[in-house]
Amino acid sequence: MTARSWRRWLKRAPLFVVLSLLATACAKDAPQDALDPAGPIARQADNLFRPVFWIAVVIFVLVEGLVILVAVKFRQRREDQPEPAQIHGNNRLEFAWTLAPALLLLGIAIPTVITIQDLAAPPADDALMVEVTGKQWWWQYEYLDEKIVTANELVIPVDREVFLNLESADVIHSFWVPRLAGKQDVVPGRTNTMRLIAEEPNQTYLGQCAEFCAISHANMRLRVRTLTAADFERWVAEQKAPAAESADGSLEARGRELFMANACIQCHSTDVGVASLGPNLAHLADRGTFAGSIFELDEENLLKWVQDAPSQKPMSPPTIDPSAPTTLINPGNKGMPSFLNILSEDEVRAIVAYLLSLK
Ligand code: CUA
Secondary structure (H helix, E strand, C coil): CCHHHHHHHHHHHHHHHHHHHHHHHCCCCCCCCCCCCCCHHHHHHHHHHHHHHHHHHHHHHHHHHHHHHHHHHCCCCCCCCCCCCCCCCCHHHHHHHHHHHHHHHHHHHHHHHHHHHHHCCCCCCCCEEEEEEEECCEEEEEECCCCEEEECEEEEECCCCEEEEEEECCCCEEEECCCCCCEEEECCCCCEEEEECCCCCCCEEEEEECCCCCCCHHHCEEEEEEECHHHHHHHHHHHHCCCCCCCCCCHHHHHHHHHHHCCHHHHCCCCCCCCCCCCCCCCHHHCCEECCCCEECCHHHHHHHHHHHHHCCCCECCEECCCCCCCEECCCCECCCECCCCCCHHHHHHHHHHHHCCC
16 A cells, blocks of 8 residues: 555544444334343343453454554555565464463353353243243243233343243244343254243343344344332233133124124134234233234224234235135244235224233
8 A cells, every 4th residue: 555545544533433422323212232231141141241342452462553553653654675684483473472362262161151150040930931932923931830822022021030941933033032042043953941030020121033034124123111129929920810801792792793704713813822823812801012012002003904004014924715714825924914805894883892801
């Protein structure tokens, strides 16, 4: 590089500094910030990450600094400059730069292995056991001792270990709630585990699927809602109660009839504790979001969803035979079918009223 082109690059340096400062500013108030742990399990990983990061920064600055220094100091200054002295080998130096990194890596490896062992510990005696199943494109939670099945929003008590058995119904997903724990792959045919502990009640921690799992991977989000131990007991009691009954002749009752008479019931159970092909809806209205936690759960969004879900979220769903509205064509396909030309607007309205009554 000539002196002039060096100067040209140096003039641009402030721009690069400003751009990198701007980029770091983006992280303010980030709800999925893995560097802002909200519980002891996440903090354990963070405590490992931070010292390793700063060691890496020191080494980066040292190595890159020396590279730049040498490149500038020993550059060719004149066309006719003679070849510099050629040096081969320096035992003392080579020994030093082999031993130093080896010791450093050993120093990093020991706490890393201890942390990995710690995080992989078996469940505590009083742990809340939940089986998480990744499905294209939503999450099912089965509370094993409580016999509750919910979807997308994992409700947990604070200050108690939550032990997750992670399973997949189809392809590889990855369960990730950055502020509560690390990331864990969810693999068909095997059970991975994860522990998380939250500390602050009445919080919502956001998460998402972190392994590409086809068309709606980006729409496979999740939430973790934290409650005090007493509130959690109340929540469990509510979830274990049967789904709400609707009064005879009400819009909700008509919606329930339509729900049972159409394909809805083929995929969605409204019985407590029953896992179904689609999310269990026994207490749907307790959740704040639906469809892989991408929509707020309200009447307007549910109307659009029940009428024509594939227009709301990319899916490859089964279709419904218009002459037999309980029959799914290609039932192995993933996602919610469209009910356009199957249900009228009034019928959709009744079904949504029924769904919103499922508190
Ligand atoms: Cu599930 Cu990506």
